[in-house]
Amino acid sequence: MARSRRFYGYLLSYMVIVTLSLLVFGSLAYRIFMSSLGQEIEKSGVSQLLQVRDIIETRMLEMKRIAVRISLNPALTSYTIDGGGYQLMETKRILNDYMSSNGFISDIGIYYMSREDDMIFGARGNYAVDTYFDAVYRYATWKAADFQKESYALNSPVMRPLQSVVVNRSDQRSLATYLYPIPANASKPYGVVLFQIEERTFGNLLGNALRGNKGYVYVLDGGGQMVAAAGAIPGFANGEEFLGEISADRIPQGMSSYGIDGLDYRLVKLTSEFNNWTYIIALPANQLLTGVYKAKALFFGLLTGILLAGMLMSVFFAIRNYRPLQALAGHVRQHRGYDATPPGRKDEFQLISNIMDEVTEENRELQTRIKTQAALVKERMLGRLLEDAFANHEERNEALRVCGLTVSSEHFRVIVFDIDDHEGFMRNTPRPSVDVMLFSLRHMVEDLACEVTEAQCCAALERGGQRGVSLVFQGGSGTTELTIREMTQRASLFFQQAAGYTLTAGIGCEYSAASRIKDSFAEAQHAARYRFMRGGNRPFFYSEMMDLEMRNLRLPLDRVDANVEMALKQGSEEKMKSYIVQIVERLSAPGVSIETAENLTTDFAMTLWKAASDIGILTDSSAHLKMEESLNEKFETISLWGQRMEDICSELCQMILDNRKSKNDQLYPKLIAYIQQNFADNMLSLDKIADSFGISSSYATRYFKEQTGYSLMQYLDLVRMNEARELLRQSDVILKGIIPQVGYVDESHFIRKFKKHEGVTPNEYRNTHRGGSRVI
Numbered sequence: 001m002a003r004s005r006r007f008y009g010y011l012l013s014y015m016v017i018v019t020l021s022l023l024v025f026g027s028l029a030y031r032i033f034m035s036s037l038g039q040e041i042e043k044s045g046v047s048q049l050l051q052v053r054d055i056i057e058t059r060m061l062e063m064k065r066i067a068v069r070i071s072l073n074p075a076l077t078s079y080t081i082d083g084g085g086y087q088l089m090e091t092k093r094i095l096n097d098y099m100s101s102n103g104f105i106s107d108i109g110i111y112y113m114s115r116e117d118d119m120i121f122g123a124r125g126n127y128a129v130d131t132y133f134d135a136v137y138r139y140a141t142w143k144a145a146d147f148q149k150e151s152y153a154l155n156s157p158v159m160r161p162l163q164s165v166v167v168n169r170s171d172q173r174s175l176a177t178y179l180y181p182i183p184a185n186a187s188k189p190y191g192v193v194l195f196q197i198e199e200r201t202f203g204n205l206l207g208n209a210l211r212g213n214k215g216y217v218y219v220l221d222g223g224g225q226m227v228a229a230a231g232a233i234p235g236f237a238n239g240e241e242f243l244g245e246i247s248a249d250r251i252p253q254g255m256s257s258y259g260i261d262g263l264d265y266r267l268v269k270l271t272s273e274f275n276n277w278t279y280i281i282a283l284p285a286n287q288l289l290t291g292v293y294k295a296k297a298l299f300f301g302l303l304t305g306i307l308l309a310g311m312l313m314s315v316f317f318a319i320r321n322y323r324p325l326q327a328l329a330g331h332v333r334q335h336r337g338y339d340a341t342p343p344g345r346k347d348e349f350q351l352i353s354n355i356m357d358e359v360t361e362e363n364r365e366l367q368t369r370i371k372t373q374a375a376l377v378k379e380r381m382l383g384r385l386l387e388d389a390f391a392n393h394e395e396r397n398e399a400l401r402v403c404g405l406t407v408s409s410e411h412f413r414v415i416v417f418d419i420d421d422h423e424g425f426m427r428n429t430p431r432p433s434v435d436v437m438l439f440s441l442r443h444m445v446e447d448l449a450c451e452v453t454e455a456q457c458c459a460a461l462e463r464g465g466q467r468g469v470s471l472v473f474q475g476g477s478g479t480t481e482l483t484i485r486e487m488t489q490r491a492s493l494f495f496q497q498a499a500g501y502t503l504t505a506g507i508g509c510e511y512s513a514a515s516r517i518k519d520s521f522a523e524a525q526h527a528a529r530y531r532f533m534r535g536g537n538r539p540f541f542y543s544e545m546m547d548l549e550m551r552n553l554r555l556p557l558d559r560v561d562a563n564v565e566m567a568l569k570q571g572s573e574e575k576m577k578s579y580i581v582q583i584v585e586r587l588s589a590p591g592v593s594i595e596t597a598e599n600l601t602t603d604f605a606m607t608l609w610k611a612a613s614d615i616g617i618l619t620d621s622s623a624h625l626k627m628e629e630s631l632n633e634k635f636e637t638i639s640l641w642g643q644r645m646e647d648i649c650s651e652l653c654q655m656i657l658d659n660r661k662s663k664n665d666q667l668y669p670k671l672i673a674y675i676q677q678n679f680a681d682n683m684l685s686l687d688k689i690a691d692s693f694g695i696s697s698s699y700a701t702r703y704f705k706e707q708t709g710y711s712l713m714q715y716l717d718l719v720r721m722n723e724a725r726e727l728l729r730q731s732d733v734i735l736k737g738i739i740p741q742v743g744y745v746d747e748s749h750f751i752r753k754f755k756k757h758e759g760v761t762p763n764e765y766r767n768t769h770r771g772g773s774r775v776i
Helices: 005-072 086-100 129-136 144-153 199-210 239-246 285-336 348-387 393-402 422-428 431-452 481-499 514-528 542-551 558-570 573-588 594-615 621-631 638-661 667-678 686-693 697-708 712-730 735-741 747-758 762-770
Strands: 107-112 119-122 126-128 137-139 158-167 171-182 191-198 215-220 226-232 254-260 263-271 278-284 412-419 457-462 468-474 503-507 539-541
Touching: 005 086, 005 171, 005 191, 005 199, 005 215, 005 263, 005 278, 005 285, 086 107, 086 119, 086 126, 119 129, 126 129, 129 137, 129 144, 144 171, 158 226, 171 199, 191 199, 199 215, 199 226, 199 278, 215 239, 226 239, 239 254, 239 278, 263 285, 278 285, 348 393, 348 457, 348 468, 348 514, 393 514, 412 422, 412 431, 412 481, 412 514, 431 457, 431 468, 431 481, 468 514, 481 503, 481 539, 503 514, 514 539, 514 542, 539 542, 558 573, 558 594, 558 638, 573 594, 573 638, 594 638, 667 686, 667 697, 667 712, 686 697, 686 712, 697 712, 712 735, 712 747, 712 762, 735 747, 735 762, 747 762
Parallel strands: 503 539
Antiparallel strands: 107 119, 107 191, 119 126, 137 158, 158 171, 171 191, 215 226, 215 278, 254 263, 263 278, 412 468, 412 503, 457 468
């Protein structure tokens, strides 16, 4: 079969495209492939280190949380922990609970510098510092005096590297010790928490990072000292020898190479922002490059095969694409009267293009008229029907006919479909897509009205501001409230699948006269406003909303506003949220009119504004403007209004509390000092303490409890009991002589209080602590 220049042009074009594509994309793919392979290798090393870092940091955070919990536990304070008896057993139990919650820790202890007995209270026992460092944990280079010196100078957590330790005078282990001051970052901590971590815990964790390969994994502290290491490389006795060769300080962050004795090693280094520790993994390069060589050979073989297949496909596609063009050109010549020019001398594509230009020119004017008329006229007439903007019946009937509605019908109804979260829809949807979505929505609701409700005729119009569409339809035999609900639900589901947003439908009443279409439209718009109280993605029938309003009372407003203003001025965020939840629940109940809801939410916002202004927390112009903008926001639903009001109230309450707190920062230490100086006064009372500082008794006890967890009088009893215990242990003063020294008058009252605190009477306590050896 003779072929024209077009065929050979096809063939050459396909071959050029295939060849150039393979050259360009092959070289690009090769670069990307090799780069990705290198990145994957680096990511693999980084990923392994990240896993080690994340696990270690997680364990460090857990130890930090344990230390913080210890510092806040009232049963573990320096003045609560006693030298023997039940309290020591309770201390061991609590520390054992903390230790069992973290498998990283082998032992835990607490040392208080403020105590005179130099004791370390631990999960496994309670020991004097010298005993702890001589018999329990004997370090090779770290003694009790070194520990005490470090403790007094410690103001941030410190991890001591792994070193040889003799445990219980018999068991040789390698341990790392983590010291955490309490409280952390204080200029002068009052205690230290000791966490003991065994070498095998680090070894198991670091060994997993190598995944069976030869190499080393290191963990270095912020000073560059090695905390732990794991792994092996032939030619090196241990990790410390290899680390000395590569010098950790000279290794850059990320992946790098290093040569030792003619052998290349791949190094990955990461420095943690959490504690400034450094993590290093070192692997022999030949372990990593074996896969690279295989991948390169496979890549070039695959590229050659694709080139040969591309050539064959070029021939196939050239023949396949040319045959229809050749047949079409012959058909055109026959039916348009063109001369049968020899195929080799004529370009078939040019011939067809010339004919298409002629046809297009002939029909252009007709197509333009068809596209621009019908839709515009229909939209304009439907808008007039919704407003009933007609001078007489004839004009209205003509508008009905243009919109495709029946003049003689006695069933007219309007439904409006509003897009839920309209602002989000307009913000997140490109403008051309908005027009397409609304166009599709108009035709979809028309089709659904005819399909589901068996409407005789219907017509839809886009609502102003692109908020949705309005549907006018004439009901049929199948038009019931149930079928209308089904139609609106299916419309919302369609729009959600197409645009990602749901629809709220407002349904007006049905009327027998076309002149009442405007009334049904107004009712539908009013019904749709109930989305504010009941939420979107549902239909609202005007008649149903009105029936509910008539059967229920209106919501009272005055008491809520008064309580809101009082709670806000008190800075009570909890009460404010409770009132907002109450308002949301009451407005969400059936029977509340939309006018009531709008009035109440407006009154609530004005109450917030008035209360905030009265307190004086909006003196700053930016805060004033921000509050004004927040309170003037418009909300589609009552739940969104409630969430926003909770956020505003939370900000206002925090501002009020911050304002108060700034005035009371010095009160706490003064209260503590006053009680320490006057606890022996048996006339000391809550009112007397409050009067001494010019504050109310209720505020004094509430403020003190916020700071310590104890009320003022509970703390006073605690101080008195501590003093009584000391006198019972250390002095020979009889009980009647001790009672007035600790602020009590009545002996039976004191004995009852002491037994409640200690579980034994004062005499039993003295006999227990002075009758035998001290229990450690």
